[in-house]
Amino acid sequence: MSNEYEREPVPPEAQLGFGSFIGQYAGEHTAGTELMIGPLFVAAGVSAVDLLGGLLVGNLLAVLSWTFLTAPIATRARLTLYYQLERICGRRLVTLYNLANGLMFCLLAGSMITVSATALGVWFGFAMPQLNDVYPTGLGWMVAVIAMGAMVTVVAAYGYEFVARVANIGVPWMLLVFVAFGLIGLQQLGVTSFAEFWAKASSVIWTGGDPLPGQIKFTFWHITFFAWFCNMAMHIGMADLSVLRFARKSWYGISTASGMFLGHYLAWITASILYVVQLKADPGNTAVLPGPLAYNACGIAGVICVIVAGWTTANPTIYRAGLAFQAIMPRVSRYRVTMVTGAITTIVGAFPAVAMQLLDFVALYGMLLMPMGAVVFVDFWLSDRFGFQPNYAEQSGSQFNWAAGLTWLVTLAGCVLLVLRGGVQLYFVSLPGWFLAAILYVTLSRLLQRPVAARLSPGVQPL
Amino acid sequence: MINLCRVLSWLALAGTLVPSVLFFYGRVTLDQTKLWMLIATILWFATAPVWMEREHRES
Numbered sequence: 001m002s003n004e005y006e007r008e009p010v011p012p013e014a015q016l017g018f019g020s021f022i023g024q025y026a027g028e029h030t031a032g033t034e035l036m037i038g039p040l041f042v043a044a045g046v047s048a049v050d051l052l053g054g055l056l057v058g059n060l061l062a063v064l065s066w067t068f069l070t071a072p073i074a075t076r077a078r079l080t081l082y083y084q085l086e087r088i089c090g091r092r093l094v095t096l097y098n099l100a101n102g103l104m105f106c107l108l109a110g111s112m113i114t115v116s117a118t119a120l121g122v123w124f125g126f127a128m129p130q131l132n133d134v135y136p137t138g139l140g141w142m143v144a145v146i147a148m149g150a151m152v153t154v155v156a157a158y159g160y161e162f163v164a165r166v167a168n169i170g171v172p173w174m175l176l177v178f179v180a181f182g183l184i185g186l187q188q189l190g191v192t193s194f195a196e197f198w199a200k201a202s203s204v205i206w207t208g209g210d211p212l213p214g215q216i217k218f219t220f221w222h223i224t225f226f227a228w229f230c231n232m233a234m235h236i237g238m239a240d241l242s243v244l245r246f247a248r249k250s251w252y253g254i255s256t257a258s259g260m261f262l263g264h265y266l267a268w269i270t271a272s273i274l275y276v277v278q279l280k281a282d283p284g285n286t287a288v289l290p291g292p293l294a295y296n297a298c299g300i301a302g303v304i305c306v307i308v309a310g311w312t313t314a315n316p317t318i319y320r321a322g323l324a325f326q327a328i329m330p331r332v333s334r335y336r337v338t339m340v341t342g343a344i345t346t347i348v349g350a351f352p353a354v355a356m357q358l359l360d361f362v363a364l365y366g367m368l369l370m371p372m373g374a375v376v377f378v379d380f381w382l383s384d385r386f387g388f389q390p391n392y393a394e395q396s397g398s399q400f401n402w403a404a405g406l407t408w409l410v411t412l413a414g415c416v417l418l419v420l421r422g423g424v425q426l427y428f429v430s431l432p433g434w435f436l437a438a439i440l441y442v443t444l445s446r447l448l449q450r451p452v453a454a455r456l457s458p459g460v461q462p463l
Numbered sequence: 464m465i466n467l468c469r470v471l472s473w474l475a476l477a478g479t480l481v482p483s484v485l486f487f488y489g490r491v492t493l494d495q496t497k498l499w500m501l502i503a504t505i506l507w508f509a510t511a512p513v514w515m516e517r518e519h520r521e522s
Contacts, residue, residue: 169515173479173507180483180500187487299497301479301504 005245009078015248021255024243027171029231029259030178030267032115032310033108035290036358037230038271042279043131043286044218044359047208048201054220055268058227059260063253065228065235066244069373071253073380074244081241082327085372088379089404090393096405097372098324104233104365105321106341109314110348113149114355116310118291119303120144129352131286132214136350145350152311153342156318157335167312175262177298177305182270184297188277205276212286216425225427226359227264232366232430237373288356318342363426370430371411374437375404382438388445389452396452403444411437468513471506478503 005014041051077084086094114129121128126140136142155162191200211217218226234240235256244253274293278285290310294302322338329337348354354361383390393401415433418424424432482499485491491499 165512165516165519168519169508169511172476173504173511176476176479177500177504179480180496183483183487184493184496187489192487192489298483298500299494301497301500304504 005078006080007083010245014246016246017248018252018255021244021247021252022258023168023171025256025259026175026262027167027259028313029263030171030174030309031263031313032112032290032306033313033355033358034178034263034267035271035274035293035306035309036111036115036288036355037362038268038273039275039288039293040215040356040359041218041223041268042206042272042275043212043215043288044222045209045211045215046206046218046223048198048206050208050218050220050223051206051269051272052201054223055227055265058224059257059264061224061228062231062235062260062264063257066240066256067251067253069377070235070238070240071244071247071250073238073376074241075247075250075252077241077380078245079241080245081238081376084238084241084376087391087394088375089372089401090399092400093393093405093408095328097369097408098327100368101233101239102321102324102328102341104368105317105324106345107348107354107361108365109152109317109321109345110351111355111358111361112310112314112317113145113152113346113349114352115290116148116152116307116314117141117144117349118289119294119306119310120148120291121289122291122295122303128287128289128292129356131212131288131356133356134351134353137352142350146346148311149342149346149349152314152318153339153346156315156322156342157338164316166308167316170308170312174305174309175266177301178262178267178270181294181297181302182266182273185270185273185277188297189273189280204280205273222425222427225431226363227260229366229427229430230264230362232373233369235373236430236434237366237369238376239369241376314345318345321345360426363430367415367426367430367433368412370434371408371437372404374411374434375407375441378438378441382442383445386442386446388442388449392445392449392452396450403441403448406444407437407441410440465514465517468510471510472514475503475507475510478506 005011082094082098085097089097118128121141121144124140124144126144127137128141129137136145186197186200189200189204191197229236247253271290271293274297275288278293278296290306291303294306296302298305318338318341322334322341325341326332326334326337379390389395392398392403411433414436415429418429418432419426479500482491482496482503486493486496
């Protein structure tokens with residue numbers, strides 16, 4: 001749906017009902033990477049209260065962010081993020097944003113290919129990466145990643161529509177396989193009735209204590225902020241303006257609860273249970289390998305789930321990365337850009353460091369794109385109140401809105417400084433970062449803007 | 464044909480979940496669970512596209 005009305009508001013006849021978003025978000029957030037994240041929580045020594053409570057609060061905050069920050073702008077402006085940013089920031093700054101976004105998509109898709117490749121390891125028995133591995137583990141691993149990456153890339157270049165349909169078909173089945181992971185894992189941990197779940201949850205499954213070597217300790221706040229900010233680029237970062245602009249009503253933002261509470265609550269918890277089963281069977285086996293984890297629980301059906309979950313989410317991610325890069329090089333065909341993007345992604349996938357450090361990477365991804373979300377929010381809601389021109393680049397004919405550009409750079413510099421020198425962990429820094437970006441954008445806009453005569457793109461109403 | 468596929472798809476979804484519930488309560492072995500889940504998976508991907516594609520085209 002995101003390829004239509006790219007430079008005009010979505011008209012009423014193209015708007016969609018609530019149900020369309022429920023299915024889309026449930027599918028999008030039940031990805032292969034969920035099978036990495038759940039186990040990584042266990043590796044971080046999380047306790048039952050922290051995990052179940054933190055996920056509840058964090059996912060709720062994420063849903064509220066979509067509902068009260070993203071959807072109200074999406075359903076009023078009804079423009080893609082890219083076009084809205086272009087109007088505010090100018091074409092050259094949007095090019096920079098596209099480059100950053102495309103690179104992040106490549107890294108994310110690379111970790112999804114890593115996940116899918118672990119499924120091939122179940123059948124072919126090659127050496128697979130361990131929890132703290134950075135480099136490829138051998139020829140077998142490389143061949144598996146290249147095979148999976150080539151398949152994903154070619155399909156993304158030729159037949160994205162086909163994969164989108166397979167993804168839709170797979171969603172209901174995949175969700176039930178995730179439930180099965182949890183039930184089978186619980187039984188293997190000695191939970192034989194729901195009445196004894198809580199007692200076993202805190203004493204056997206998520207016992208807390210020290211994290212595994214190389215991991216940092218996760219508390220309630222880590223889980224809460226991770227769950228809230230892991231899709232920060234989408235809600236607070238405003239990327240989902242492109243999706244929710246099709247929503248008839250602003251409150252449809254609440255449909256994201258399907259993705260958060262099925263994908264990011266249920267799937268993370270069940271995946272973490274499978275990892276605990278593995279650790280109980282062999283405390284020395286700390287490798288987070290979704291393929292073997294799923295195979296041990298559900299056999300071939302579990303392995304198919306890992307491949308389908310990884311493949312169907314890697315595909316649109318590579319496709320989106322290709323679109324972002326193509327916007328920078330509009331003369332190069334989408335096919336070529338997607339093939340090159342897929343090659344980069346495959347190389348990333350061969351290095352397990354990204355997947356094994358997925359918690360850090362996802363937090364970094366949100367932090368990198370968050371300042372532009374703050375710019376969009378402030379420009380849309382607060383420009384009149386603070387006396388500066390909204391959509392300044394469009395109004396002034398500027399190719400680079402320095403107020404937005406400096407906001408982005410200074411905010412990132414501030415966040416990095418807070419992490420490196422201020423002792424603030426990466427998972428928490430984006431919250432103060434958002435307020436810093438908002439204040440900077442207001443201040444810099446008032447300082448740098450010059451009076452302009454009103455100009456407007458054809459077909460776009462003043463906001 | 465469409466209705467038959469739809470019914471088989473729902474059975475396949477049940478077949479994906481029910482074996483794990485039975486395993487949880489100790490009624491079947493893990494190997495039996497894996498086998499039934501595989502059969503249900505094949506059934507789902509063989510039947511669901513038939514009616515889901517049609518619904519997609521009609522929408």
